[in-house]
Amino acid sequence: MKLALSTVTLFLFLFTFSTKASGLRADTPEAVVDISGEELKAGASYYVFPATGGRGGLSFNTFGNDTCPHVVVQEWSELSKGKPVQFLPLNPENDAVFTSTNLNIKFSEMISICVESGVWKITKRISEARHVGTNGTAGANQDFVNWFMIEKAETEGAYKLKFCPNAPYIVCQDLGIFYWGDDGKRYVGLANPGEFEPLTVVFQKANDVNAVMSI
Ligand SMILES: *[C@@H]1O[C@H](CO)[C@@H](O)[C@H](O)[C@H]1NC(C)=O
Ligand SMILES: *[C@@H]1O[C@H](CO)[C@@H](O)[C@H](O)[C@H]1NC(C)=O
Numbered sequence: 657m658k659l660a661l662s663t664v665t666l667f668l669f670l671f672t673f674s675t676k677a678s679g680l681r682a683d684t685p686e687a688v689v690d691i692s693g694e695e696l697k698a699g700a701s702y703y704v705f706p707a708t709g710g711r712g713g714l715s716f717n718t719f720g721n722d723t724c725p726h727v728v729v730q731e732w733s734e735l736s737k738g739k740p741v742q743f744l745p746l747n748p749e750n751d752a753v754f755t756s757t758n759l760n761i762k763f764s765e766m767i768s769i770c771v772e773s774g775v776w777k778i779t780k781r782i783s784e785a786r787h788v789g790t791n792g793t794a795g796a797n798q799d800f801v802n803w804f805m806i807e808k809a810e811t812e813g814a815y816k817l818k819f820c821p822n823a824p825y826i827v828c829q830d831l832g833i834f835y836w837g838d839d840g841k842r843y844v845g846l847a848n849p850g851e852f853e854p855l856t857v858v859f860q861k862a863n864d865v866n867a868v869m870s871i
Contacts, residue, residue, distance in 0.1 A: 685756045687752050702859040704858075707858045711842065714739070727845075728843070729844060741761050743760075746759060759803070776788050786845045811856055815857050815859075831844055832855045
């Protein structure tokens, strides 16, 4: 019963602001660039670091004391780069990664004892939470919970990650960081009641050993 109620809560929340969705999608797509100024390539691996707000890169961890599955988190330490991800555009013919364009996000190496795809997906762990889980499905015709988007942030050179479904009437929402009590984890997800911090990011090519971490 509890599970059913929280599912209803999730869907009501996602539909609440649907009238705003079309406006958010009208931006003209632009090629996304990494911290070296290179255009992001579809399927290549990138670390995702906070542009503002500090601390480490994006990674995965379990919720609370769970063993499986994982959810997307921000590393606590600024010294940790996190785990690289791939951006997989809805249109597989796109070699580049553009803003305002539907894409799947996938951890390049989902090394885990859990059986998980590594594909990001809006999910819930407890009733009020909209976490980003790591067991989604990539590719066209997949469920709306699997779709994200990159948009330019107000800070020059920084970007926002949005949940932005490839489906009409469902609102696009910025991803941010939230935390519960004292479990010490910084979860990535949709705005939740309670502590929630906006997240702006930059990208670093994962195999680029010469790139200086200047952020
Ligand atoms: C996780 O385990 C610790 C230590 O056993 C416990 O204090 C804490 O309440 C647990 N957290 C959750 C969310 O169950
Ligand atoms: C991930 O999804 C697959 C396919 O639906 C399922 O078999 C598997 O158990 C899921 N993994 C976890 C950790 O829930």
